[in-house]
Amino acid sequence: xxxxxHNKRASVDVEFGALKCPVCGDMYLHLEGGTFGMPSPEDGAxxxxxxxxxxxxxxxxxxxxxxFDFRPGVELVFWCEHECIVPRLSIKNRKGFTxxxxxxx
Ligand SMILES: [Zn+2]
Numbered sequence: 032x033x034x035x036x037h038n039k040r041a042s043v044d045v046e047f048g049a050l051k052c053p054v055c056g057d058m059y060l061h062l063e064g065g066t067f068g069m070p071s072p073e074d075g076a077x078x079x080x081x082x083x084x085x086x087x088x089x090x091x092x093x094x095x096x097x098x099f100d101f102r103p104g105v106e107l108v109f110w111c112e113h114e115c116i117v118p119r120l121s122i123k124n125r126k127g128f129t130x131x132x133x134x135x136x
Contacts (some may be wrong), residue, residue, distance in 0.1 A: 041133040042110035043120065054115035062086065065107040070097065102130075 041053035064085035070076040071078040071094055079101055082092045106125035111118060118135045 039135050041135075043131045043133060050109075050120070052109075052113065052132045053118050053135060055110070055111065055113045057113055059112035060109040060118065061112070063108045063110050065105055067105050068101070069103050097114050102107075104130075 044051040044053070044056070046058060047128075050060055051058050053059055063084055064083065065068045066081050068079050068081045072078040078092075079095050079097045080092060081095065082090065084090050096113055102123035102125045104121060107120045108117050109120070116136050119135060121130075121132050123130045123132075
Protein backbone atom coordinates (compact mmCIF):
# COMPACT_ATOMS: atom_id res chain seq x y z
CA UNK A 32 0.00 0.00 0.00
CA UNK A 33 2.64 2.51 1.02
CA UNK A 34 5.68 1.75 -1.11
CA UNK A 35 4.11 -0.13 -4.01
CA UNK A 36 3.93 1.54 -7.41
CA HIS A 37 1.01 0.57 -9.58
CA ASN A 38 0.55 1.66 -13.13
CA LYS A 39 -2.76 0.05 -14.12
CA ARG A 40 -6.12 0.21 -12.44
CA ALA A 41 -9.39 -1.60 -13.05
CA SER A 42 -12.88 -1.69 -11.61
CA VAL A 43 -13.94 -4.72 -9.58
CA ASP A 44 -15.85 -7.38 -11.50
CA VAL A 45 -17.69 -10.30 -9.90
CA GLU A 46 -19.26 -13.42 -11.42
CA PHE A 47 -21.38 -15.85 -9.37
CA GLY A 48 -20.17 -13.97 -6.30
CA ALA A 49 -16.50 -14.62 -7.11
CA LEU A 50 -13.90 -11.94 -7.84
CA LYS A 51 -12.57 -11.96 -11.38
CA CYS A 52 -8.89 -11.34 -12.11
CA PRO A 53 -8.50 -7.78 -13.48
CA VAL A 54 -5.90 -8.98 -16.00
CA CYS A 55 -7.34 -12.17 -17.56
CA GLY A 56 -10.97 -12.04 -16.33
CA ASP A 57 -10.90 -15.57 -14.89
CA MET A 58 -11.97 -16.37 -11.31
CA TYR A 59 -9.03 -18.45 -10.05
CA LEU A 60 -7.47 -15.99 -7.64
CA HIS A 61 -5.65 -17.10 -4.51
CA LEU A 62 -5.33 -14.78 -1.52
CA GLU A 63 -1.70 -14.33 -0.57
CA GLY A 64 -1.96 -11.69 2.14
CA GLY A 65 -2.95 -8.17 2.88
CA THR A 66 -1.97 -4.84 4.38
CA PHE A 67 -4.12 -2.81 6.72
CA GLY A 68 -3.33 0.93 6.81
CA MET A 69 -4.67 3.18 9.56
CA PRO A 70 -3.58 6.45 11.17
CA SER A 71 -1.19 5.69 14.00
CA PRO A 72 -2.95 6.22 17.37
CA GLU A 73 0.28 7.53 18.90
CA ASP A 74 1.10 10.00 16.12
CA GLY A 75 -2.37 11.21 15.16
CA ALA A 76 -2.78 12.22 11.52
CA UNK A 77 0.97 12.61 10.96
CA UNK A 78 1.80 8.93 10.56
CA UNK A 79 0.25 5.78 9.16
CA UNK A 80 0.59 2.33 10.65
CA UNK A 81 0.72 -0.47 8.04
CA UNK A 82 0.21 -4.01 9.28
CA UNK A 83 0.90 -6.75 6.74
CA UNK A 84 -0.26 -10.34 7.12
CA UNK A 85 0.77 -13.18 4.81
CA UNK A 86 -0.88 -16.58 4.46
CA UNK A 87 2.36 -18.03 5.90
CA UNK A 88 1.34 -16.42 9.20
CA UNK A 89 4.08 -13.78 9.03
CA UNK A 90 2.93 -10.42 10.43
CA UNK A 91 4.87 -7.15 10.21
CA UNK A 92 4.08 -3.54 11.06
CA UNK A 93 5.72 -0.39 9.69
CA UNK A 94 5.17 3.26 10.51
CA UNK A 95 5.36 5.75 7.61
CA UNK A 96 4.65 9.47 7.25
CA UNK A 97 1.06 10.11 6.18
CA UNK A 98 0.71 11.08 2.52
CA PHE A 99 -1.58 13.95 1.54
CA ASP A 100 -4.10 11.63 -0.14
CA PHE A 101 -3.90 8.80 2.43
CA ARG A 102 -7.16 6.94 2.94
CA PRO A 103 -7.53 4.30 5.64
CA GLY A 104 -8.10 0.89 4.18
CA VAL A 105 -6.98 -2.56 3.20
CA GLU A 106 -5.01 -3.88 0.26
CA LEU A 107 -5.35 -7.59 -0.51
CA VAL A 108 -2.71 -9.35 -2.61
CA PHE A 109 -3.63 -12.29 -4.84
CA TRP A 110 -1.92 -14.60 -7.25
CA CYS A 111 -3.73 -15.79 -10.35
CA GLU A 112 -3.56 -19.35 -11.71
CA HIS A 113 -2.95 -17.83 -15.15
CA GLU A 114 0.26 -16.19 -13.88
CA CYS A 115 -1.07 -12.64 -14.21
CA ILE A 116 1.10 -10.05 -12.53
CA VAL A 117 0.28 -9.62 -8.82
CA PRO A 118 -3.26 -8.23 -8.79
CA ARG A 119 -4.01 -6.14 -5.67
CA LEU A 120 -7.48 -5.20 -4.46
CA SER A 121 -7.69 -2.01 -2.44
CA ILE A 122 -10.61 -1.09 -0.21
CA LYS A 123 -10.25 2.53 0.88
CA ASN A 124 -12.51 4.74 2.91
CA ARG A 125 -12.90 8.50 3.06
CA LYS A 126 -15.74 10.51 4.56
CA GLY A 127 -18.14 7.58 4.41
CA PHE A 128 -17.31 6.57 0.82
CA THR A 129 -15.77 3.13 0.42
CA UNK A 130 -13.84 2.63 -2.80
CA UNK A 131 -12.93 -0.75 -4.32
CA UNK A 132 -10.29 -0.86 -7.01
CA UNK A 133 -7.83 -3.30 -8.57
CA UNK A 134 -4.30 -2.20 -9.25
CA UNK A 135 -1.55 -4.18 -10.91
CA UNK A 136 1.75 -3.60 -12.65
ZN1 LIG B 1 -5.42 -13.59 -14.18
